[in-house]
Amino acid sequence: MFQISSQISFADYNLFDLLLNHKVLCSASLDSFPALKSYVDKIAARPKIKALLECENFKKLPINGNGAVSIMSSVEEISNSVAEDLEEDGVEEENTVEEAEMEYEEPVKGGYIFYRDRKEWADLEPVPQDDGPNPVVKIAYSEKFTDVFDMFRALLQNDEKSERAFALTTEAIDLNAANYTVWHYRRVLLQALDKDLREEMKYITAIIEDQPKNYQVWHHRRMVVEWLNDPSEELQFVAEILSQDAKNYHAWQHRQWVMQEYKLWDGELEYVEELLEEDVRNNSAWNQRHFVINHTSGYSDSSILDREVQYTLKQIKKAPHNESAWNYLNGILQDGGLSSFPGLLEQVTELQDTCSSPYLTAFLVDLYEDALETNSSSYDQQEMFNKALELCKFLAEEKDTIRREYWNYVSRSLQNTYGSGDPVSASSDPPPPPSSSQLPDMEPSDP
Amino acid sequence: SCSLSITVHVFSKLIMEEASPPLRCFSESHSSELFSDDGVQTVTSREQVNSNKMIKWMILPYFFRPTLLREQHYHYLKKGLRHLSDAYECLDASRPWLCYWILHSLELLEEPVPAAVASDVCQFLARCQSPTGGFSGGPCQHAHLAPTYAAVNALCILGTEEAYKVINREKLLDFLYSVKQPDGSFVMHVGGEVDVRSAYCAASVASLTNIITPTLFDGTHNWILSCQNWEGGLGGVPGLEAHGGYTFCGTAALVILGKEHMLDLKTLLRWVTSRQMRFEGGFQGRCNKLVDGCYSFWQAGLLPLLHRALFKEGDSTLSVSSWMFERKALQEYILLCCQNPGGGLLDKPGKSRDFYHTCYCLSGLSIAQHFGNKDLHNELILGRDENRLAPTHPVYNICPEKVAQAIEHFHRLPVPVQTESTPSTMDQS
Numbered sequence: 017m018f019q020i021s022s023q024i025s026f027a028d029y030n031l032f033d034l035l036l037n038h039k040v041l042c043s044a045s046l047d048s049f050p051a052l053k054s055y056v057d058k059i060a061a062r063p064k065i066k067a068l069l070e071c072e073n074f075k076k077l078p079i080n081g082n083g084a085v086s087i088m089s090s091v092e093e094i095s096n097s098v099a100e101d102l103e104e105d106g107v108e109e110e111n112t113v114e115e116a117e118m119e120y121e122e123p124v125k126g127g128y129i130f131y132r133d134r135k136e137w138a139d140l141e142p143v144p145q146d147d148g149p150n151p152v153v154k155i156a157y158s159e160k161f162t163d164v165f166d167m168f169r170a171l172l173q174n175d176e177k178s179e180r181a182f183a184l185t186t187e188a189i190d191l192n193a194a195n196y197t198v199w200h201y202r203r204v205l206l207q208a209l210d211k212d213l214r215e216e217m218k219y220i221t222a223i224i225e226d227q228p229k230n231y232q233v234w235h236h237r238r239m240v241v242e243w244l245n246d247p248s249e250e251l252q253f254v255a256e257i258l259s260q261d262a263k264n265y266h267a268w269q270h271r272q273w274v275m276q277e278y279k280l281w282d283g284e285l286e287y288v289e290e291l292l293e294e295d296v297r298n299n300s301a302w303n304q305r306h307f308v309i310n311h312t313s314g315y316s317d318s319s320i321l322d323r324e325v326q327y328t329l330k331q332i333k334k335a336p337h338n339e340s341a342w343n344y345l346n347g348i349l350q351d352g353g354l355s356s357f358p359g360l361l362e363q364v365t366e367l368q369d370t371c372s373s374p375y376l377t378a379f380l381v382d383l384y385e386d387a388l389e390t391n392s393s394s395y396d397q398q399e400m401f402n403k404a405l406e407l408c409k410f411l412a413e414e415k416d417t418i419r420r421e422y423w424n425y426v427s428r429s430l431q432n433t434y435g436s437g438d439p440v441s442a443s444s445d446p447p448p449p450p451s452s453s454q455l456p457d458m459e460p461s462d463p
Numbered sequence: 464s465c466s467l468s469i470t471v472h473v474f475s476k477l478i479m480e481e482a483s484p485p486l487r488c489f490s491e492s493h494s495s496e497l498f499s500d501d502g503v504q505t506v507t508s509r510e511q512v513n514s515n516k517m518i519k520w521m522i523l524p525y526f527f528r529p530t531l532l533r534e535q536h537y538h539y540l541k542k543g544l545r546h547l548s549d550a551y552e553c554l555d556a557s558r559p560w561l562c563y564w565i566l567h568s569l570e571l572l573e574e575p576v577p578a579a580v581a582s583d584v585c586q587f588l589a590r591c592q593s594p595t596g597g598f599s600g601g602p603c604q605h606a607h608l609a610p611t612y613a614a615v616n617a618l619c620i621l622g623t624e625e626a627y628k629v630i631n632r633e634k635l636l637d638f639l640y641s642v643k644q645p646d647g648s649f650v651m652h653v654g655g656e657v658d659v660r661s662a663y664c665a666a667s668v669a670s671l672t673n674i675i676t677p678t679l680f681d682g683t684h685n686w687i688l689s690c691q692n693w694e695g696g697l698g699g700v701p702g703l704e705a706h707g708g709y710t711f712c713g714t715a716a717l718v719i720l721g722k723e724h725m726l727d728l729k730t731l732l733r734w735v736t737s738r739q740m741r742f743e744g745g746f747q748g749r750c751n752k753l754v755d756g757c758y759s760f761w762q763a764g765l766l767p768l769l770h771r772a773l774f775k776e777g778d779s780t781l782s783v784s785s786w787m788f789e790r791k792a793l794q795e796y797i798l799l800c801c802q803n804p805g806g807g808l809l810d811k812p813g814k815s816r817d818f819y820h821t822c823y824c825l826s827g828l829s830i831a832q833h834f835g836n837k838d839l840h841n842e843l844i845l846g847r848d849e850n851r852l853a854p855t856h857p858v859y860n861i862c863p864e865k866v867a868q869a870i871e872h873f874h875r876l877p878v879p880v881q882t883e884s885t886p887s888t889m890d891q892s
Contacts, residue, residue: 265704
């Protein structure tokens with residue numbers, strides 16, 4: 017969603033300021049530009065910016081064309097040198113940029129008051145953390161961190177259910193969004209205070225945009241969606257997050273949960289194809305493909321399976337060294353059996369000239385092995401056996417040497433199962449009879 | 464790129480002559496393992512190509528035998544066990560993890576923990592224990608399966624009477640029941656999320672402390688099995704992409720429950736062995752993603768588990784000398800690319816060090832160095848002999864002696880009786 021990368025930057029604050037100014041001059045100016053409108057809304061919903069926009073001093077600031085710096089300096093952490101530059105300017109002149117910044121900046125940034133010093137909190141005694149007399153893994157918390165969490169502990173101890181407690185959870189989350197105890201408490205408060213869950217959705221949207229790899233934020237969103245029983249924004253939201261990181265595991269987890277819970281399967285295969293168009297190597301997208309089909313048509317219908325096999329072969333031809341496509345081909349044919357699928361051996365063998373890769377070779381091994389396992393009459397068993405061993409050796413010694421141990425094992429297994437007593441020596445490791453001493457000690461009950 | 468190839472080629476010739484034994488990454492054929500993008504560039508391929516370039520630069524200085532920077536790691540760990548900068552505020556809800564990562568790293572390095580420090584850790588973890596059972600991320604926080612796993616492991620590493628006594632077994636059992644779900648899974652904490660990590664955390668602590676009751680893991684193995692997908696690996700919950708961390712947790716949990724044979728071991732084996740990167744030597748977490756030092760344990764650690772599982776099934780074709788992955792290549796990746804010169808280990812070149820990566824890179828190094836068990840032991844130490852780490856238990860990831868000692872201690876005590884029956888917690892916020 018941001019202009020430059022997956023993180024907010026000066027460019028965004030600049031544009032945001034510009035668009036906000038547009039709205040001041042003409043409140044409906046963004047109405048016919050939904051993307052811009054949504055962009056402004058999302059940034060305005062970010063907790064610190066929201067607080068800033070509601071702040072009286074900010075509202076009084078004249079429009080000076082450089083509001084971005086004001087916004088940025090108040091809501092985001094900036095380097096020490098930049099902070100010093102801003103603080104140094106304080107000359108009383110009309111409409112200088114520096115003055116405009118200084119004017120509103122004081123009460124928000126320079127004037128931060130610790131909770132322990134706020135009169136509205138005077139009745140609550142902060143509870144310091146009890147790490148004991150000789151702490152270990154002691155974190156050098158900032159004063160702000162200590163102050164907020166000392167107060168949080170006090171609230172928790174008193175089981176206080178109030179607006180100020182709710183506001184404090186926002187602060188605590190901002191300092192450490194991984195504190196699941198705080199999130200839990202926030203949820204208790206959301207219900208006890210009957211808070212506006214739509215507002216909470218806006219909040220959690222902003223937090224996730226900011227920290228998309230955190231467990232707690234996604235779980236929180238799921239809870240709010242459940243309470244509202246409203247999944248209507250979810251697929252679009254997840255798509256938004258995936259547009260920044262197409263493999264975000266939490267995002268996919270949330271997406272799958274929404275789809276299953278609310279039976280929202282329509283359009284997902286199309287979405288997956290879009291993602292694969294963008295990046296055919298996106299393994300998460302291949303997994304989603306399997307997920308959708310599994311839960312809708314299934315793979316037992318031969319026309320579906322055909323379609324999938326042809327689709328996958330097409331992708332393989334585009335990028336033969338894309339392991340995901342080969343794995344998918346293997347995955348969907350497991351049940352039916354690789355060697356039973358008509359014409360597959362021919363199609364894959366044909367690819368060898370133009371699309372050779374260790375994955376193609378491994379696929380052939382799998383196919384031959386399947387032919388052996390099913391004792392398929394369509395194939396010459398001896399030929400399958402010999403070819404499988406030959407390819408295992410080829411992979412172990414030349415084409416996939418990193419997996420040498422594995423291919424040698426496969427070779428030995430094949431010989432053991434299908435060999436006629438005069439095996440091709442494909443490994444340098446003759447297997448002795450197993451004894452219990454070779455068994456790694458693992459089970460708790462084994463002495 | 465051409466001059467780089469020439470440089471690598473020249474150095475590789477030198478290495479072939481000088482180093483003994485020669486490093487895989489300097490062999491003639493190593494450059495053929497570079498990622499081929501088939502002329503079709505996507506986000507995935509660009510990231511992989513960049514990663515390879517970065518790694519190529521790392522291996523150049525290594526004329527001599529790769530060295531584990533023991534002194535530096537020791538000082539990094541020793542300091543961290545006491546003090547952490549404010550950069551660690553984000554782990555304020557994971558402090559037992561910090562104890563475990565550091566203590567385990569120290570035990571792998573065979574650095575002793577002074578008795579006073581050990582006692583201080585015990586007292587701290589005691590403060591992290593919840594009155595309702597289980598351990599939390601820090602004093603006054605709610606109990607959570609992850610810090611519970613970490614705390615129990617840390618206490619078992621310490622292995623003193625004081626350490627064992629910290630654990631309130633009765634309450635711990637209550638806690639496990641309080642997060643157990645009807646479908647066999649576990650939520651990570653009351654009102655929290657479900658994924659396969661929770662089953663592993665629960666199985667690990669319950670088996671070590673001997674609190675497994677007949678009903679505690681009802682349905683759990685079936686739920687874990689449903690996490691195995693079309694790729695052969697396991698996802699965090701059924702339906703998700705196969706992922707190294709979750710695959711390890713699910714498999715190790717099944718081993719503890721004695722149900723590992725119910726997995727499709729063949730497809731799992733194929734999946735995990737395919738996760739070793741042909742160029743880098745380290746492991747990726749998922750297909751078509753980048754290498755990361757921590758998967759040296761989560762992924763490579765699966766091979767000992769699978770070896771044993773297959774063995775138990777009567778497989779007579781298993782190797783008697785090696786786990787089924789390229790042990791040398793993994794050690795090369797860790798030693799050449801994952802060490803911070805100032806101490807600590809990391810994901811990949813260019814990333815910062817942290818205690819999590821220090822723990823799992825060292826754990827993976829240990830797995831790669833040691834094959835077998837105390838009766839049949841085969842060591843493959845890359846570089847100097849001093850690089851040798853202590854062996855680690857592939858299920859619990861603490862040293863095998865500590866596992867045995869803890870099990871022996873707790874098995875002398877009776878299994879507690881569940882004192883509270885708590886309903887399913889999914890309705891709670």
